[in-house]
Amino acid sequence: MTYCVAMLLDTGLVFLSDSRTSAGVDQINTFRKTSVFQSPGERVLVLQGAGNLAITQAVGSVLREQIDSRDGRDTLMTCVNMFEAARLVGDALREVHRRDARSLKEFAVEFNASLILGGQIRGEPPRLFSIYAAGNFIEATPETTYFQVGESKYGKPIIDRVIRRSSSLKEATKCALVSMDSTIRSNLSVGLPLDLVIVRRDQLTVARHMSIDEDNEYFRGIRTRWSDALREAFTELPDPEWLGDRPLVSVPRSSDVKV
Amino acid sequence: MTYCVAMLLDTGLVFLSDSRTSAGVDQINTFRKTSVFQSPGERVLVLQGAGNLAITQAVGSVLREQIDSRDGRDTLMTCVNMFEAARLVGDALREVHRRDARSLKEFAVEFNASLILGGQIRGEPPRLFSIYAAGNFIEATPETTYFQVGESKYGKPIIDRVIRRSSSLKEATKCALVSMDSTIRSNLSVGLPLDLVIVRRDQLTVARHMSIDEDNEYFRGIRTRWSDALREAFTELPDPEWLGDRPLVSVPRSSDVKV
Numbered sequence: 001m002t003y004c005v006a007m008l009l010d011t012g013l014v015f016l017s018d019s020r021t022s023a024g025v026d027q028i029n030t031f032r033k034t035s036v037f038q039s040p041g042e043r044v045l046v047l048q049g050a051g052n053l054a055i056t057q058a059v060g061s062v063l064r065e066q067i068d069s070r071d072g073r074d075t076l077m078t079c080v081n082m083f084e085a086a087r088l089v090g091d092a093l094r095e096v097h098r099r100d101a102r103s104l105k106e107f108a109v110e111f112n113a114s115l116i117l118g119g120q121i122r123g124e125p126p127r128l129f130s131i132y133a134a135g136n137f138i139e140a141t142p143e144t145t146y147f148q149v150g151e152s153k154y155g156k157p158i159i160d161r162v163i164r165r166s167s168s169l170k171e172a173t174k175c176a177l178v179s180m181d182s183t184i185r186s187n188l189s190v191g192l193p194l195d196l197v198i199v200r201r202d203q204l205t206v207a208r209h210m211s212i213d214e215d216n217e218y219f220r221g222i223r224t225r226w227s228d229a230l231r232e233a234f235t236e237l238p239d240p241e242w243l244g245d246r247p248l249v250s251v252p253r254s255s256d257v258k259v
Numbered sequence: 260m261t262y263c264v265a266m267l268l269d270t271g272l273v274f275l276s277d278s279r280t281s282a283g284v285d286q287i288n289t290f291r292k293t294s295v296f297q298s299p300g301e302r303v304l305v306l307q308g309a310g311n312l313a314i315t316q317a318v319g320s321v322l323r324e325q326i327d328s329r330d331g332r333d334t335l336m337t338c339v340n341m342f343e344a345a346r347l348v349g350d351a352l353r354e355v356h357r358r359d360a361r362s363l364k365e366f367a368v369e370f371n372a373s374l375i376l377g378g379q380i381r382g383e384p385p386r387l388f389s390i391y392a393a394g395n396f397i398e399a400t401p402e403t404t405y406f407q408v409g410e411s412k413y414g415k416p417i418i419d420r421v422i423r424r425s426s427s428l429k430e431a432t433k434c435a436l437v438s439m440d441s442t443i444r445s446n447l448s449v450g451l452p453l454d455l456v457i458v459r460r461d462q463l464t465v466a467r468h469m470s471i472d473e474d475n476e477y478f479r480g481i482r483t484r485w486s487d488a489l490r491e492a493f494t495e496l497p498d499p500e501w502l503g504d505r506p507l508v509s510v511p512r513s514s515d516v517k518v
Contacts, residue, residue, distance in 0.1 A: 236484075
């Protein structure tokens with residue numbers, strides 16, 4: 001499994017993904033489960049994928065083939081806006097579905113893929129999309145601060161509690177790392193190293209694209225401190241003293257089965 | 260959906276379940292999604308269910324019918340130990356499956372049910388089981404502190420961080436409530452009121468069985484304080500100052516697509 005999260009903020013975008021699968025390929029412009037497509041000063045697009053790796057990789061390959069073929073048709077590097085870019089990703093998914101879905105079904109393998117596409121094309125604000133296996137998609141509205149794909153539930157509560165559109169890129173990065181830490185601790189299928197991509201609004205280039213592994217001092221510090229802080233906060237919560245130490249049955253006896 | 264969690268500690272058991280479904284019935288010995296079967300001084304068993312409510316309710320009804328029929332066959336009130344009790348629950352699930360599964364399949368409804376059974380029968384220590392839809396089950400070993408069914412992922416990280424077998428019943432109750440709070444905040448299908456059951460080791464009766472709703476002062480306090488403490492702990496984590504404020508591309512330019 002995978003965990004990817006992308007946040008859309010007033011000041012830009014933050015993308016974080018894990019890389020537990022060892023099927024990572026070193027193709028051009030693929031950085032594990034995160035791919036960056038950019039033309040500095042003109043556009044920057046980031047694509048994250050979760051689900052069947054063969055499917056999400058095939059989608060990436062189809063999109064890159066389109067760019068390489070230069071046959072005049074729109075690609076992620078030429079489309080006029082992010083909505084058209086999301087359509088191209090959805091279409092690529094449908095192409096892979098047409099080619100592979102029947103064979104997968106014969107082996108009882110679900111056509112399982114979820115993608116996140118975010119970025120900015122000159123003339124537009126940054127935009128963020130969540131693309132489903134059927135190739136349809138939703139876009140983040142002002143009320144939506146983030147999308148997740150993969151093992152998303154463990155790391156969701158902390159994002160819900162602290163992130164707003166007005167959060168800074170630093171806060172969002174910190175929160176994404178805490179969210180990832182909670183996921184890694186509770187689910188063995190999600191693991192280091194992490195891929196972090198930061199896009200600043202109107203810079204139209206990747207501000208930061210880095211790999212975070214167990215030697216990363218900042219992430220190590222965050223993990224330890226967060227763990228300590230949570231335990232301390234938990235300890236400081238008032239105990240349920242009302243439980244008392246003696247038996248106390250507070251429901252009518254008639255609701256119990258007795259023999 | 261539902262969220263149920265049960266914890267097995269050195270000093271007893273803690274059970275907490277939500278009750279968002281409005282299909283709750285007021286049958287004898289059913290307290291929403293949690294059922295208590297007890298013979299004070301001799302045995303106390305607690306059953307929690309998640310999944311298709313018609314299935315988990317049917318399982319409860321089958322088990323109660325067995326008790327009422329007094330036909331000499333083992334029931335939850337007469338079986339010699341908790342292992343046999345778990346088998347009885349598994350068998351009841353299989354009976355419901357035999358009766359209903361084909362009809363459900365015709366309506367494309369999955370036979371979806373997960374149960375937790377915990378408690379103590381005189382002569383044994385407290386034991387805890389997680390029972391699958393197929394009627395098979397696993398038992399908590401000394402390394403296992405808890406089982407969850409239903410929407411379990413949101414509330415798992417905090418339990419993993421703070422609960423051990425040696426935790427007190429009060430700590431476990433507090434943790435179960437915090438875990439439930441995280442789940443309720445992130446998943447609309449889980450909601451108040453909650454059913455809390457506490458079983459103290461060797462008391463062989465329910466120590467506490469109560470309903471917690473939005474008016475419960477302790478739970479309200481826990482929710483507010485935990486939320487504040489988390490936000491404060493998050494704020495106090497060091498920001499990723501290394502992100503800087505200017506663009507910094509730290510991966511080889513060759514890994515980007517450029518046109």
